[in-house]
Amino acid sequence: MTARNIAMSIDQVAVRFGGLVAISDMSFTVGEGEIVSLIGPNGAGKTTAFNVMTGFLTPSAGRVTYRDTALAGLKPHEIADLGLIRTFQRTSVFPNDTVYDNLLIGLHRQGRVRLLDAILGLPGARASERKLRQRASELLEWVGLERRAHDAAGSLSYGEQRLVGVALALAAEPSMLLLDEPVSGMNASETHRFVELIRSIRDRGITILLVEHDMPMVMTVSDRIVVLNYGRIIAEGIPDVIRNDPAVIEAYLGHGAGHA
Amino acid sequence: MKAITTILAVAALASVPLWLRDPYLLNALITTGIFIIGAMSLNLLLGFTGQLSLGHIAFFGIGAYVSALTSLGFDVGLPGGFRLVHTPWPPIIGFVLAILIAGLCGYFVGLLSFRVRGAYFVIVTISFAEVVRLVALNWVELTQGPLALTNIPPIALPLPVFGELTLRTKFHNYYLVLVVALIAYLLIARLVHSHFGRSMRGLMENETLAVSVGIDVTRTLTIAAVISAAIAGAAGSLYAHYIRIIDPEVFAFINTVTMVIMVITGGKGSLAGPVVGGLIFGLLPVALRPVMAPEAQWIAYGGVLIVILFVLPRGIVPSLALRLAGRRRRSPAPATLTETAAKEPA
Numbered sequence A: 001m002t003a004r005n006i007a008m009s010i011d012q013v014a015v016r017f018g019g020l021v022a023i024s025d026m027s028f029t030v031g032e033g034e035i036v037s038l039i040g041p042n043g044a045g046k047t048t049a050f051n052v053m054t055g056f057l058t059p060s061a062g063r064v065t066y067r068d069t070a071l072a073g074l075k076p077h078e079i080a081d082l083g084l085i086r087t088f089q090r091t092s093v094f095p096n097d098t099v100y101d102n103l104l105i106g107l108h109r110q111g112r113v114r115l116l117d118a119i120l121g122l123p124g125a126r127a128s129e130r131k132l133r134q135r136a137s138e139l140l141e142w143v144g145l146e147r148r149a150h151d152a153a154g155s156l157s158y159g160e161q162r163l164v165g166v167a168l169a170l171a172a173e174p175s176m177l178l179l180d181e182p183v184s185g186m187n188a189s190e191t192h193r194f195v196e197l198i199r200s201i202r203d204r205g206i207t208i209l210l211v212e213h214d215m216p217m218v219m220t221v222s223d224r225i226v227v228l229n230y231g232r233i234i235a236e237g238i239p240d241v242i243r244n245d246p247a248v249i250e251a252y253l254g255h256g257a258g259h260a
Numbered sequence B: 001m002k003a004i005t006t007i008l009a010v011a012a013l014a015s016v017p018l019w020l021r022d023p024y025l026l027n028a029l030i031t032t033g034i035f036i037i038g039a040m041s042l043n044l045l046l047g048f049t050g051q052l053s054l055g056h057i058a059f060f061g062i063g064a065y066v067s068a069l070t071s072l073g074f075d076v077g078l079p080g081g082f083r084l085v086h087t088p089w090p091p092i093i094g095f096v097l098a099i100l101i102a103g104l105c106g107y108f109v110g111l112l113s114f115r116v117r118g119a120y121f122v123i124v125t126i127s128f129a130e131v132v133r134l135v136a137l138n139w140v141e142l143t144q145g146p147l148a149l150t151n152i153p154p155i156a157l158p159l160p161v162f163g164e165l166t167l168r169t170k171f172h173n174y175y176l177v178l179v180v181a182l183i184a185y186l187l188i189a190r191l192v193h194s195h196f197g198r199s200m201r202g203l204m205e206n207e208t209l210a211v212s213v214g215i216d217v218t219r220t221l222t223i224a225a226v227i228s229a230a231i232a233g234a235a236g237s238l239y240a241h242y243i244r245i246i247d248p249e250v251f252a253f254i255n256t257v258t259m260v261i262m263v264i265t266g267g268k269g270s271l272a273g274p275v276v277g278g279l280i281f282g283l284l285p286v287a288l289r290p291v292m293a294p295e296a297q298w299i300a301y302g303g304v305l306i307v308i309l310f311v312l313p314r315g316i317v318p319s320l321a322l323r324l325a326g327r328r329r330r331s332p333a334p335a336t337l338t339e340t341a342a343k344e345p346a
Helices: A046-053 A076-081 A099-110 A115-120 A123-143 A158-171 A188-203 A215-221 A239-243 A246-253 B002-019 B023-046 B057-072 B091-113 B119-138 B170-193 B195-205 B207-212 B217-243 B253-266 B273-288 B294-311 B316-325 B339-343
Strands: A006-017 A020-031 A035-039 A061-066 A084-086 A176-180 A207-211 A224-229 A232-237 B074-077 B083-086 B156-159 B163-166
Touching: A006 A046, A006 A207, A020 A035, A020 A046, A020 A061, A020 A207, A020 A224, A020 A232, A035 A046, A035 A215, A046 A061, A046 A084, A046 A176, A046 A207, A076 A084, A076 B207, A084 A158, A099 A123, A099 A158, A099 B195, A115 A123, A115 B170, A115 B195, A123 A158, A123 A188, A123 B195, A158 A176, A158 A188, A158 B207, A188 A207, A188 A215, A215 A239, A224 A239, A224 A246, A232 A239, A232 A246, A239 A246, B002 B023, B002 B170, B023 B057, B023 B170, B023 B217, B023 B253, B023 B273, B057 B091, B057 B119, B057 B217, B057 B253, B091 B119, B091 B156, B091 B217, B119 B253, B170 B195, B170 B217, B195 B207, B195 B217, B207 B217, B253 B273, B253 B294, B253 B316, B273 B294, B273 B316
Parallel strands: A035 A207, A035 A224, A084 A176, A176 A207
Antiparallel strands: A006 A020, A006 A061, A224 A232, B074 B083, B156 B163
């Protein structure tokens, strides 16, 4: 692995809910422009880790730093302003709006015009609105949902909703994207196309942290993999190392996944 | 198509005083119009952010009192032996102050309650309205308490050519209310279709996701509350200068409930909803009065309410729009039309 600047560092983060330890002691870093996957059995603490990194949860101990900014005490929307954007496992869309309008909502960070300008319909506000619509169309094309633009997002298949979720996150112009099980609910060919999409996102300089259960997909796309079990990191390394790590095979992959 | 409907509706409303000679009916239309403005402002919160203000009449009443006191003047003692003396100003300044001060109250109520939202907002707004009512009732030196503020002057418009036009007649006041209602309608329409409106919709549909793309919940909801309260304050001011007498009963809970009924039956989250709901429930009592005993009127009122909600649970305007459009999906509209449907058990 080549040396990269560190985008995000997680230092000795612990999360406890009363007596339950969701994450006991987690430290790892994600480099700029890297694709890192966080894997582990259900309940290992992956989504909890995501929630800590995006401000939805305050860690009991430890700190998360993104591009030299400590995230402690920042609200989720403030963290979004740093360029750290996430997707969600379940609620990934605004269900009653069209896919196109979903993206317009997602473009919130790009469309800040003075309210008065918008109400009066001043040229500045209208130009901004045109730009947003243009951008929304581009994003739709990027993720391949042009044909669904005017359907209610809630009426799409799960796989398509995942794509809308990713497009929404991209609309927020992330410098780092956290994807929470993006290919769950996708079939093989959709997953294949999604891997291409992830690569094209990375090619635009966006760092990616991925939580995913689909092992073949994780092994193909990741630069590096971090394995969590019972709230602790049990292994970390490039896909080939992880595939053959006895502790990981024991805890998660099972014997036979080595051929994946 | 939609623009034509709007223009026809406005033209029809504008023609009313030209052929309607009955002052009683014209009066009913004016007060209904004032309440429709209040209902539109309530709809901005309830229909477009999902926050129920059950003390919305407070902003209306504050607007009425601010406007009345500005144009009547007052002389009150303050703690420490000071006296605050205000000589009367023109009612039009009262109208502006009513908007500003009601908006400011909306800001504080929003700031207090939107950190937690939902039920908190409902309770804070109810309490706020009750506190304001008690102040109006007991600060006799300022508000005359139950004796009411009387002799409130009508609004006078400074016109360039004709000098000052005092809006004394029902004819004048009808058009004043219509113009203010139109401005409020356009303002809300612009707001809802702007980038800010999309933020509100995003928050209502999926708050977690909205926050994750950078939408500031507290800020968005507080701005909506300020604008909503300011419009309600404008309606209150119109009320004070038209009725020309106000007492603390203006803050009665039933007035908020009336606005909620107008919004829900007309269709929350639709721009025209409060207008349609407002016309029905503003004029229904007038229509029932000559044909029924007073007790029966309220029973009939409740009956109509139940029938509307039973037949058109999303409200009149969204339900009819959906039927007319034959399920054709359009970009700006469906967000809130389906909002109630989504909450119904599958």
